Amino acid sequence: MTDYTNKVVFVAGGTSGINLGIAEAFARAGAKVAVLSRRQEKVDAATARLRAIGGEARGFAADVRDYEAVSAALAATAADWGPLDVIISGAAGNFLSLAADLSANAFKSVVDIDLLGTFNVLKASWPHLRKPGATLLSITAAQSWLPTPLQIHVCAAKAGIDQVTRTLAMEWGGAGVRVNAIAPGPIADTEGMSRLAPTSTAQQAWTDSVPLKRYGTKQDISRAALWLCSEQASFITGVVLSVDGGVALGGSSAMTRAMSL
Ligand code: HXC
Numbered sequence: 001m002t003d004y005t006n007k008v009v010f011v012a013g014g015t016s017g018i019n020l021g022i023a024e025a026f027a028r029a030g031a032k033v034a035v036l037s038r039r040q041e042k043v044d045a046a047t048a049r050l051r052a053i054g055g056e057a058r059g060f061a062a063d064v065r066d067y068e069a070v071s072a073a074l075a076a077t078a079a080d081w082g083p084l085d086v087i088i089s090g091a092a093g094n095f096l097s098l099a100a101d102l103s104a105n106a107f108k109s110v111v112d113i114d115l116l117g118t119f120n121v122l123k124a125s126w127p128h129l130r131k132p133g134a135t136l137l138s139i140t141a142a143q144s145w146l147p148t149p150l151q152i153h154v155c156a157a158k159a160g161i162d163q164v165t166r167t168l169a170m171e172w173g174g175a176g177v178r179v180n181a182i183a184p185g186p187i188a189d190t191e192g193m194s195r196l197a198p199t200s201t202a203q204q205a206w207t208d209s210v211p212l213k214r215y216g217t218k219q220d221i222s223r224a225a226l227w228l229c230s231e232q233a234s235f236i237t238g239v240v241l242s243v244d245g246g247v248a249l250g251g252s253s254a255m256t257r258a259m260s261l
């Protein structure tokens with residue numbers, strides 16, 4: 001396993017699902033891990049799980065849409081533990097809605113959580129990053145390049161994250177900071193897939209849309225995250241790495257069938 005002993009890792013949206021899986025993997029690899037999300041009870045439960053792994057952990061109850069709160073959490077982490085080595089931006093919101101039924105505020109809510117939230121996390125981390133050496137990783141989705149019915153808000157927000165990734169990679173590369181993203185496919189036992197595929201019929205349609213014919217696991221994503229943030233990937237920046245069993249290869253038609261449209 002990649003060694004992160006004494007490295008400082010901050011995971012926005014790290015209190016459940018895929019992002020908690022990533023936070024736990026970094027903790028198992030020796031890192032000090034801070035997590036941030038809105039609900040205090042989720043923050044407390046996540047930090048307890050991280051401490052049970054054996055390392056140092058801390059948590060912050062804050063909304064990624066609140067730049068000052070995010071900035072304060074990052075500053076407090078750096079003040080306690082020193083320069084930040086890894087920043088993960090994974091907070092997101094999702095639900096199914098046809099564009100015609102979606103209010104402007106509903107569209108804005110998802111764009112604000114996913115895209116503005118990612119900008120806030122990455123931008124606010126800048127003064128606290130280890131330079132050179134820090135690595136930033138956002139969690140995007142195949143919807144960032146596959147137009148997907150019922151997902152116009154997510155498609156727009158995740159596409160924006162991909163461009164934030166590439167643009168920051170260019171601006172911050174000179175400081176020795178790498179900026180990448182992972183685009184997961186459908187991942188088992190997650191809030192995301194319980195919303196996108198709530199029935200067994202929908203789950204089967206999603207599974208059929210994946211060339212490897214299975215949902216991914218949280219470990220599939222955390223392994224990729226540990227590798228992409230490590231020295232083993234030291235010449236990689238500005239990439240959006242699909243970890244999706246090939247789902248994106250099927251293109252929009254496969255996603256559309258999975259959505260039962
Ligand atoms: C239509 C909806 C809606 C729904 C909320 N809204 N739910 N519109 N269908 N199901 C509308 C509301 O009516 C309101 O608009 C606006 O959205 C904001 O709603 P709030 O409840 O005030 O928003 P907020 O409290 O900020 O909550 C954000 C949220 C919520 C996104 C709506 O679901 C949330 O907090 N989700 C976080 C957890 C989550 O979604 N996890 C899954 C991520 S997975 P009006 O006009 O009435 O004011 C993921 C997977 C991607 O992203 C890819 C998988 C392959």
Ligand code: NAP
Pocket residue numbers: 012013014015016017018019036037038039040042043062063064065089090091092093113117139140141142183184185186187188190191192193
């Ligand atoms: P999840 O368990 O709902 O994770 C979302 C996390 O973000 C939670 O910790 C949540 O905690 C936090 N969060 C949500 N809104 C927030 C806000 N405004 N401010 C701060 N924190 C916020 O969902 P998941 O399915 O594991 O998804 C995790 C990531 O993977 C997301 O970026 C998602 O788009 C991406 N993804 C998922 C799949 C999948 O199959 N599930 C596929 C592709 C991409 P609080 O509620 O406490 O805020």
